[in-house]
Amino acid sequence: MTIRATCLLSSAVIALVAAGPVSAQGVVDVAIIGDPDTFDPMISTKDVVSIVTQHFLETLYTFDASWDVVPLLAADMPQISEDGLTYTIPLREGVSFHDGSTMDSADVLSSLQRWTEVASRGMGIADKIAGIEATGPAEITISLSEPYSPLLSLLAFSNSAAVVYPEEIIADQIETPVGTGPYQLVAHEPDQYVQLTRFDGYTQPPEAAGERRQTLDEIRFVPVPDTNTRVEGLLSGQFAYADSLSTEAYDRISASDVAEPVLLEPFGWPMFAVNHKQGLMTDLNIRRAVQAALPHDDMLFAAFGDEKFFQTDGALYPEGWAWHTEAGTDLYNINDQERAAEYLEQAGYDGQPLRILTSRQYEFHYQMAEVARMALEMAGFTVQMDVVDWATLAQNRDNPDLWDIYITHSPFLPEPSLTSSFFATSREGWNNPEKEAILDRFTAETDPEARREIYAELQTITYEDVGLIKIGNFNALQGKARSLDGVTPSPWPAFWNASIME
Template identity: 80%
Template sequence: MTFRATCLATVFAFCAAGPLAAQGKIDVAIIGDPDTFDPMVSTKDVVSIVTQHFMETLYTFDDNWQVVPLLASDMPTISEDGTTYTIPLREGVSFHDGSTMDSGDVVASLNRWKEVASRGMAIADQINGIEATGPAEITITLSEPYAPLTTLLAFSNSAAVIYPEEILADEIDEPIGTGPYKIKARQPDQYTQLVPFDDYSQPGAAAGERAQIPDEIRFIPVPDTNTRIEGLLSGQFDYADSLSTEAFERIEASDVAEPVLLEPFGWSLFAVNHKKGLMTDLNIRRAVQAALPYDDMLFAAFGDEKFFQTDGALYPEGWSWHNEAGTELYNQNDPEKAAEYLEEAGYDGQPLRILTSRQYEFHYQMAEVARMALEMAGFTVQVDVVDWATLAQNRDNPDLWDIYITHSPFLPEPTLTSSLFATAREGWANPEKEEILDRFTRETDPEARKEIYAELQQKVYEDVGLIKIGNFNVVQGKSRALSGVTPSPWPVFWNARKEQ
């Protein structure tokens, strides 16, 4: 048995007893229990929020969404033809089992990433090789230029995290990382307890200090929105994720807590099943697109216009990717036109299955308004309401849904939107879209990429690759005694400090 395997049981002690008493404890209420601690295989925010504290990638983002080194020691050296990336690695970085990261661990981890991670699989065909070209250096060779590569390597979900080579397998139940915290204990559906990793090696200044201030961080799954709110207001939780907009003024008036408004946060969308079922028919997709009343859906979900924007552009104004291509097909709210598409499709009343959850209450509210509008257009609608963990499992089975409701923050690189790729669970494989996407990822000139992205947005609307509902802001909440947490879709707590 290797040293790493021997230490594994100690490092990753999933114990049934309560967490140990500690000074500087931070309690964070999240929407549910992560169904995995392997961020390679998940795109769920709840997984990213927790795992980013103990798993790390070669690169990360600074406060301006610029890619900066994390486990890499510098940005890559890129060949003139854009196909060879030579990446230097930091030396002396320890894994939680006491072993030291080297190029072999990085190569093995990235090879697994391109096989099991949705973002890795999206570019796997363009990777000719990943090899160690020194003890602290790797080289990635591509078949053609891929402009977003470093952004993909920096992202925290479907993440290219680095594991010890010896633990790699198709499924990793007990992860070992390099992050500033490590798992001390976990009680499923009750808490995950993290404690500082004593041998953590700080990254360079560009990545920011990870100060390990709390002696303990507890992530507590609280599926009910109101329970998260009440726990925040009572002082039970120091931070609470994904709160209802209706609670904003109540939290704002509290002496104990204060709201954290992320504005603009991102966009809500209906993910479309292109693999099986009703939505494989373009006329059915167009009927859904024509029928939906986005203003009504957003108002039902968020209650006040200060929390949403009815906007068809996939990126809002102020982002370099903003354009209006295809948006004439947004917010049609035309049941008669939808009925015409249904007639052309020969629709026979088969239920349109919408998969959603109440753990994100705004998803459910949008589903209910959508149901009424779609029924007015002639659809038979079946809304399947499940918990988020079940939704995450069921959406991987194309036999179980036609649409599932989700959302995403605005991401710095459009190709981080996995729904655009045929390899994603939705399976959108339009040949014209593939050609546009291929040109977009090969192009390195920023202005040319913006023009190609407008073509891609046009195709999203024409082929109904996905259905954007609108932009929205997110309410989180924090204790007034808590500082050191930067508002983010994926808040981190290694610099959090709580006044006693």
């Protein structure tokens, strides 16, 4: 869904949009990698959507600086029954939507029901939800058919997000989002800007979530697909913040009097997402051939250029994380094209093109793909590189007819169950019965140590069945104006506490 330049508040805004974005004191322009293709984060897992929509749409819970789940629209943490099947959630009272209505349990009920029907994460646990009820004007109760330990993490996450809308606008597609956040969406000019302004009716969340001050009058998100253009705009002072910059620009930004680098270390992991629904990659030997052929060191070096920006590491979580394990990583970074050729022979490979879907808006994706292509061709693959813009990639990856591998990345997430690729309901469709059994045990277990042991099994089968292919760890580079204060470094930078220093 592409949202055209639209007045979202009143007829008065239409005239302002026609003349361009509103000028105001305390305005920041933020360069992002592309235009959000939707402002409904329930139906999207894209970071560019999360970065923008978190400012005007909110969830029952959120994460604090330590990645602990804390209340946002909920008034407190839930009461959980002894059997782990019933979550009774108190709701904050007096919370206003941007249309002037007041949030109540009917809004939350309708929103959560829609989440289980249209959101990939919600659909992934829909079969475990026995019911959702409004058990009072300011109370919602979720009943499970079996314990599901990551539930609160799912309710807190900002993509495929369980955001709360007014009951009256709930539909299969929500063209005009109405939320409760500190800023409100007033206009969108495709490929030019997304304009947010302060919501004067905002009420602050509970203390644990942290204050969300509205220091800025306006935030404008500007889609800038080319990484070099984002860098130059940051250095010239055009942008107060720029996301996803090439690591080659680090030294230039460091030396600038106008801007400074923001390095997230470690940020996350690039991966090759595998089409398990149809096509070449449904054959295990083909998947093993790809896994064996890839030269991870070379791919990471091509993508990031300097070892201070990446680590060749097969563990799905790096050292220092509770989920870190080396289980299964003997199958990481094999870099053996002859072994890959043997797998191709076992598969009876006939030269059918292996279609790799990628984009240059995340330049490091493309650079990894180019190195992978050469290694795969050495192993005997015919490789078809489909290089498109990120919006097209996001659309095409939902159609399993169009790709065998697409390249993406993820930050390290606080709960492994937030990684949608593990679930058969994801667009990749990895539906291995042994993996499903492991995943069910993992999500039903509540003891942290037992969960870590089961997670090691999940990582092992990810390698053995080639559920996905992790390339390594990387540190992400963003940049900010030296005059910008109050933005906490994050995979999803938020600007509700931002201010411009004189």
